[in-house]
Amino acid sequence: MTIEYAILVKKKTRLETLIERFNTQAQTQFYIERSGGDFNDYQQEHEQFHQSLAQVQRQLSTLLKNKIVEQNFLPSFLFNQNQVVIVVGQDGLVANTAKYVNGIPIIAINPDTARYDGVLLPFNSDNFMGAVENVLVNRFNTKVATLAEATLNDGQRLLAFNDLFIGASSHVSARYRIEYLQQTEEHSSSGIIVSTQAGSTGWLSSVFNMSQGIQQFLEQQIPEKHTINLAADQLMFAVREPFQSKQTQADLVAGVLTEKIKLVIESLMPINGVIFSDGIESDFLHFNSGAIASIGIAQEKAILVTAE
Numbered sequence: 573m574t575i576e577y578a579i580l581v582k583k584k585t586r587l588e589t590l591i592e593r594f595n596t597q598a599q600t601q602f603y604i605e606r607s608g609g610d611f612n613d614y615q616q617e618h619e620q621f622h623q624s625l626a627q628v629q630r631q632l633s634t635l636l637k638n639k640i641v642e643q644n645f646l647p648s649f650l651f652n653q654n655q656v657v658i659v660v661g662q663d664g665l666v667a668n669t670a671k672y673v674n675g676i677p678i679i680a681i682n683p684d685t686a687r688y689d690g691v692l693l694p695f696n697s698d699n700f701m702g703a704v705e706n707v708l709v710n711r712f713n714t715k716v717a718t719l720a721e722a723t724l725n726d727g728q729r730l731l732a733f734n735d736l737f738i739g740a741s742s743h744v745s746a747r748y749r750i751e752y753l754q755q756t757e758e759h760s761s762s763g764i765i766v767s768t769q770a771g772s773t774g775w776l777s778s779v780f781n782m783s784q785g786i787q788q789f790l791e792q793q794i795p796e797k798h799t800i801n802l803a804a805d806q807l808m809f810a811v812r813e814p815f816q817s818k819q820t821q822a823d824l825v826a827g828v829l830t831e832k833i834k835l836v837i838e839s840l841m842p843i844n845g846v847i848f849s850d851g852i853e854s855d856f857l858h859f860n861s862g863a864i865a866s867i868g869i870a871q872e873k874a875i876l877v878t879a880e
Contacts, residue, residue, distance in 0.1 A: 575708050576654045578636045581669050582625060583643035583661055587618040617687065624683035624697040625660050631701050632658070635708075646672045647855055656707050658700070666692040667733035667770070667850045670874035671719065677712065679703045679877045694879040703877050713878045717770050720807050721870035722847045722857065730857050731870050732849035734771025738837055738859065738867070739763020740844050745815065747840040750824055752809075753833065757821040762812035764837065766829070766867050769802040775851075776800060779810045802828070807869060809835055834868040 584592075590600045601611045632638045636656075641649050643665060651657070651673045659666050659680045666680045681700050682693035695703055706712035720732040730736070739746035745760045767776035777800060802808055807829040814822035829835055839845045845859035859865060 574654060575636065575656050577656075578632050578638040578704070579649075579651065579655050579657050580625075580628065580632075580638055580640045581643065581646070581657060581659045581661070581665065582640060583665055585614075585618040585621050587614045590614070617684065620684045620687070621660075624681070627697040628658065628660055628681060628700065631697075632704070635701070635704065643668060644854075651676055656704065658704070660697075662688055663690065663692040664851070666876070668852055670717065670733045670876075671731040671849065675872055675875055677707050677714065677875045677877050679707065692876065694877075699879075703879070707877060713880055715876045715878050716804075717874040717876060718768050718804055718807075719870040719872055719874060720766055720768050720849075721868060722766075722849075723866045723868075724857060724859075725864040728857050730847055730849055730855075731872065732766070732768065732771075733874055734768060734850045735775050736766040736847060736849050736867065737763055737775075738766070738847050738865065739812075740841060741846045741853075741856075742844055744844070746845065747820075748845075749838040749840060750811075751836040751838075752824055752827050755824055757824045758819060758840070759811060759814055759822070759824075760817065760820040761814040764809055764811050764835075766807055766809045766835065767800075767802070768807055769804050771850075772800045772802045772808065776808060776810060779812060805869065806830055807867075809867070829868055831869050834866050837865045837867065839863045839865075 591597055594600045594603055604611045604614060629638060646669060655676055657669060657673050657676050657678045659669050659678055660683050670678060679695060679700060680693045681695045681697060682688055682690035685696055720736050722730045722736050739762060746763045747760055749756060749758050765776055809827055811825040814825055816822040839859045839861055842861050846856045847859045847865060848856035
């Protein structure tokens with residue numbers, strides 16, 4: 573397959589988002605400084621990002637045609653196998669992009685190495701072209717990441733690089749029926765998190781931290797520290813704050829999913845039920861009464877180009 577185009581994926585800087593809100597840079601500066609913030613930090617971050625982006629575009633243009641796609645257009649953009657995807661941004665943008673590119677190699681660039689750790693960003697604006705050249709000749713190293721999927725009984729589908737959230741869109745209890753390994757319960761909880769290996773050190777770990785903190789408070793001793801060790805071909809679900817009552821149970825609160833083991837959730841929420849992924853609440857599926865979600869491992873994989 574011949575690579576004809578490079579698709580550059582970016583998102584607005586914090587400064588650009590605030591200028592959209594307050595109309596001008598001067599008004600934005602006034603708002604930030606009145607609140608005690610450091611406007612220079614926002615400005616420096618913005619300038620460094622666009623300096624890196626311009627450098628990436630200049631170098632790419634000597635080898636490939638390229639086009640910029642903003643993060644908010646990812647769900648509707650049509651990617652194809654004649655493209656290489658280059659993400660310029662933070663780790664979260666890589667995770668969000670991976671759900672939509674259907675296995676196209678992703679080259680992830682850290683635009684500000686002094687500011688961002690970049691766990692998923694092995695390249696910078698100075699050294700990424702070697703990775704592009706390797707992809708063009710189909711000789712490149714990769715890290716393959718498992719994606720989670722939620723499939724509704726009406727055919728709608730949502731993928732996740734890090735995690736899925738199933739619950740209510742506001743701070744009210746989510747009501748649903750859950751089925752796992754032939755066991756079924758009715759729940760009232762703060763929702764369910766389903767994590768991939770890539771996301772297991774994020775949101776899912778906070779559930780374990782909360783559990784350990786409560787255990788320490790109740791027992792007045794430091795509990796044994798549990799770590800989450802998911803294999804690449806596993807997912808883990810955890811129910812947040814399940815409430816036990818005459819109608820609801822709280823025994824089925826965690827488990828591991830594989831290619832053969834799925835989680836089935838039936839919504840009992842008349843309104844405001846949602847499923848969203850990777851913390852992007854604007855990209856969601858409605859999950860109201862009558863909806864049944866099957867949660868498992870997606871056939872698609874995320875292909876991340878590595879430096880080695």
